[in-house]
Amino acid sequence: MVVRRRKKVRRMRGSHTHGWGMKKKHRGKGSQGGKGMAGLKKHKKSWMIRYMPDYFGKRGFKISQGSKKTINAINLKDIDILARKLNKIDIDLNELGFQKVLSTGQLTQALNIKAKKFAKKAKEKIEEAGGKAIEHV
Numbered sequence: 001m002v003v004r005r006r007k008k009v010r011r012m013r014g015s016h017t018h019g020w021g022m023k024k025k026h027r028g029k030g031s032q033g034g035k036g037m038a039g040l041k042k043h044k045k046s047w048m049i050r051y052m053p054d055y056f057g058k059r060g061f062k063i064s065q066g067s068k069k070t071i072n073a074i075n076l077k078d079i080d081i082l083a084r085k086l087n088k089i090d091i092d093l094n095e096l097g098f099q100k101v102l103s104t105g106q107l108t109q110a111l112n113i114k115a116k117k118f119a120k121k122a123k124e125k126i127e128e129a130g131g132k133a134i135e136h137v
Contacts, residue, residue: 080108
């Protein structure tokens, strides 16, 4: 917009309606041709093409939902509780549906744990307790 241009308000001081005819005309949403984005594909299309040029089309890329891999993880404290319930020293987490061992909690017994992945701290804690962390695919 040109900086030197006078605003309509300055010219219309003293006028009841500021050039809109009846006072009601410039008051409600009806004079806009709808509320919000209404009419952008119909009567406001030329406005949209001028002021919202990126409204149509696509941009960028999206990762498909099928490519996301979910890893079921379990904490050491939960493994300790499981070992007590099952009365086992050797635990295969793949059979139980877990892929990764996380390091939250402590082990109260020496366990041999098989899993696909281990957190570094989890491995250290298992070996501190006298057990073994066995990685297998």
